Amino acid sequence: MTHAMPPDTRLPPMSALRAFEATVRHGSVSRAARELHLTDGAVSRAVRELEGELGFTLFRRSSRSVVPTPTAQVLAEDVAGALDRLRTALDRARRTAGPGRPLVLSCEPTLLIRWLIPRLAQLQAAVGSERELRLVSAGGVVHFERDGIDLAIRRNDFALADDVLAEPFLHEHIGPVCRADVATTLGPQQGEPLQGVLLHTATRPDAWGSWAALVGMRLQPTRAIRFEHFYQSLQAAVAGAGVAIGPLALVADDLASGVLCAPCGFVADGSSYQLMAPRAGVQEGPGDAFHAVLAWLRAACQELPATSPPTVGKRPQSPKRSTKARAPGRI
Missing domain, CATH: 3.40.190.290 (D-Maltodextrin-Binding Protein; domain 2)
Incomplete structure (x- = not known):
């Protein structure tokens, strides 16, 4: 009998998710870095860390641009929604504390x-x-x-x-x-x-x-x-x-x-x-x-x-x- 593998419940680092979402939203590593108060290199490393966690590439890279794949576009929308819900929950917790x-x-x-x-x-x-x-x-x-x-x-x-x-x-x-x-x-x-x-x-x-x-x-x-x-x-x-x-x-x-x-x-x-x-x-x-x-x-x-x-x-x-x-x- 074949047993299904349990789903991987581990989450990537929050810093990697934020860097990925900002890069897709801005279409630029540099603009994402400015928003997050990080260096371009730090954002690039965070995105590559996320790709390593997921096991697939999220961007098509050239010397002048990074273009998100269709899968990355969908994932970025989901991550943005999750981050918004998390911020709302944290703000509610702060107000009720x-x-x-x-x-x-x-x-x-x-x-x-x-x-x-x-x-x-x-x-x-x-x-x-x-x-x-x-x-x-x-x-x-x-x-x-x-x-x-x-x-x-x-x-x-x-x-x-x-x-x-x-x-x-x-x-x-x-x-x-x-x-x-x-x-x-x-x-x-x-x-x-x-x-x-x-x-x-x-x-x-x-x-x-x-x-x-x-x-x-x-x-x-x-x-x-x-x-x-x-x-x-x-x-x-x-x-x-x-x-x-x-x-x-x-x-x-x-x-x-x-x-x-x-x-x-x-x-x-x-x-x-x-x-x-x-x-x-x-x-x-x-x-x-x-x-x-x-x-x-x-x-x-x-x-x-x-x-x-x-x-x-x-x-x-x-x-x-x-x-x-x-x-x-x-x-």
Whole structure:
């Protein structure tokens, strides 16, 4: 008598399934890698791992493209549906787990490092000492369900989905910041170009140009230094390497301690920070994390110094100011 072999109930790794589904959906390994925050090589290896698990090829490969087979197309649709159902189940479990589960807050990296972490004890008190608070450093569009995020802090520089609630809590004001001894290198008085070593960042490449347009100032740097991340340029300013564009909220502590000065003051750039959450997860009444964190953020921002004229340096701002908002950019 012939006995049927039992079905193979093993599942491939979730990372391989996600890489496969994204590659089919985008028709590109590179675009799938960008979505998943992986390298192209990592996505390719994950897809080949899945092919090894299944025992057959899922793509026709050439030097310029990957084309899914008909079987892969059908499988990708099924995997996408399964991933959606899994996300829904996980989101439902998070909502029903109650206030005892961790609260995951995603925040722009520079705001997290320079403003939120120094005030972590106060934020924890607002959330409740009995609830674990998890902070995630990230910028840009938020994938709440996919990444297990409850709340997010972002600048308002991208479009929001209809199912996302966003409430502003801080309007951004920007200006040059540096050490007091560096301020003496910035050049002559009003009407003359701003000189000195200017610190730039890849994540806000237009920061200096936007500020100069807002205040009607010309730039004539003696040298430029470029950094990958915004917080690196601010730390370089603290170290005396030059002058950076600093949002008031992110340099307020250094201004108060005298580590940095603002030789040209600050100007509103039209952007703001906002607290975001899925609408379905926000409840009215006491105990809701969104409203508790929002109330704390707004109260904490009231303690920030008001926008001001120059703090040192005797270099007045140009009186010409534009009301044009700064070009979008993530910190």
